Amino acid sequence: MEHIQNGSYQAVNWNYIEDALDKATWEKLTQQFWLDTRIPISNDLRNWQGDLSAAERRVFNLVFGGLTTLDTLQSQDGMAALRQDAVNQKEEAVLNNIQFMESVHAKSYSSIFETLNEKSEIEAVFDWADHNEYLQYKAQKINAIYQEGSPLEKKVASVFLETFLFYSGFYTPLYYLGHNRMLNVAEIIKLILRDESVHGTYIGYKFQIGFKKLSAEEQADLQAWLYDLLYDLYENEEKFTHELYDELGWTEDVLSFLRYNANKALMNLGQDPLFPDSADDVNPVVMNGISTSTANHDFFSGVGNGYLLGEVEAMDSADYDY
Numbered sequence: 001m002e003h004i005q006n007g008s009y010q011a012v013n014w015n016y017i018e019d020a021l022d023k024a025t026w027e028k029l030t031q032q033f034w035l036d037t038r039i040p041i042s043n044d045l046r047n048w049q050g051d052l053s054a055a056e057r058r059v060f061n062l063v064f065g066g067l068t069t070l071d072t073l074q075s076q077d078g079m080a081a082l083r084q085d086a087v088n089q090k091e092e093a094v095l096n097n098i099q100f101m102e103s104v105h106a107k108s109y110s111s112i113f114e115t116l117n118e119k120s121e122i123e124a125v126f127d128w129a130d131h132n133e134y135l136q137y138k139a140q141k142i143n144a145i146y147q148e149g150s151p152l153e154k155k156v157a158s159v160f161l162e163t164f165l166f167y168s169g170f171y172t173p174l175y176y177l178g179h180n181r182m183l184n185v186a187e188i189i190k191l192i193l194r195d196e197s198v199h200g201t202y203i204g205y206k207f208q209i210g211f212k213k214l215s216a217e218e219q220a221d222l223q224a225w226l227y228d229l230l231y232d233l234y235e236n237e238e239k240f241t242h243e244l245y246d247e248l249g250w251t252e253d254v255l256s257f258l259r260y261n262a263n264k265a266l267m268n269l270g271q272d273p274l275f276p277d278s279a280d281d282v283n284p285v286v287m288n289g290i291s292t293s294t295a296n297h298d299f300f301s302g303v304g305n306g307y308l309l310g311e312v313e314a315m316d317s318a319d320y321d322y
């Protein structure tokens with residue numbers, strides 16, 4: 001947004017709030033601030049060395065390599081692109097917070113790698129991430145929208161990345177959590193999921209405000225564009241999932257979880273679901289991993305300011321119930 005108005009550089013005034021959701025989201029996000037360094041990942045070394053097969057460790061490393069790429073993209077390009085279109089200064093401040101937390105997310109995977117792997121193994125993971133065809137396809141597809149898309153297209157890209165594309169990676173630590181393994185790694189993933197739940201609903205909410213202002217024809221065009229994009233990303237994600245998970249025999253379960261989360265991304269954007277998959281279709285071990293992991297988290301609780309997020313809460317975030 002333009003910072004100079006009537007010849008003056010505008011100071012941000014938090015005592016005048018254009019949209020209560022900006023302030024509520026700021027409070028929610030700052031309240032749930034965390035750092036990777038607080039979690040004792042080395043307590044998972046026994047599981048890593050004693051309970052996971054070589055194939056499982058390999059898949060585990062690769063999915064975290066993929067997650068690193070996506071969080072790097074969010075921290076370096078995603079939030080900067082969205083911030084250009086902020087409609088007020090508090091929204092910019094919220095996006096600043098999100099941008100920093102994306103850097104924390106991206107760094108946290110390195111803390112996991114460092115604890116569990118040798119240097120040469122870590123280098124191999126990063127080499128794989130920088131060159132994997134399907135991972136690079138989605139990262140560059142989303143980044144191109146960040147660079148060239150309209151304000152509403154950029155928000156769609158961000159929500160698809162965070163509420164859909166991350167989940168082929170999140171499946172693995174949630175699966176182990178459901179089996180009571182790798183619990184400290186899971187703790188980090190729970191914290192990331194909690195952040196992404198807020199990011200996805202907040203950015204989705206901002207999308208819905210803009211979407212409602214479009215004419216019926218513009219809305220139909222944008223809907224056609226976003227469903228095409230989702231199909232395109234899903235097709236790529238199918239190939240990515242086969243490549244990663246065929247060896248373990250988890251592919252169909254991961255794809256169902258992906259479709260379930262794709263629907264959630266659409267709900268964040270106020271759009272109808274695309275796939276028939278519901279929570280009942282997802283591997284119960286993974287759903288159990290999500291739900292047992294959330295006992296201490298209170299997603300969008302009313303702490304402090306009667307924050308309810310109305311319809312946002314109704315967007316089926318209840319399954320994650322942070």
Ligand SMILES: [Fe+2]
Nearest residue numbers: 071074102105
């Ligand atoms: Fe993130």
Ligand SMILES: [Fe+2]
Nearest residue numbers: 074162196199
């Ligand atoms: Fe995020």
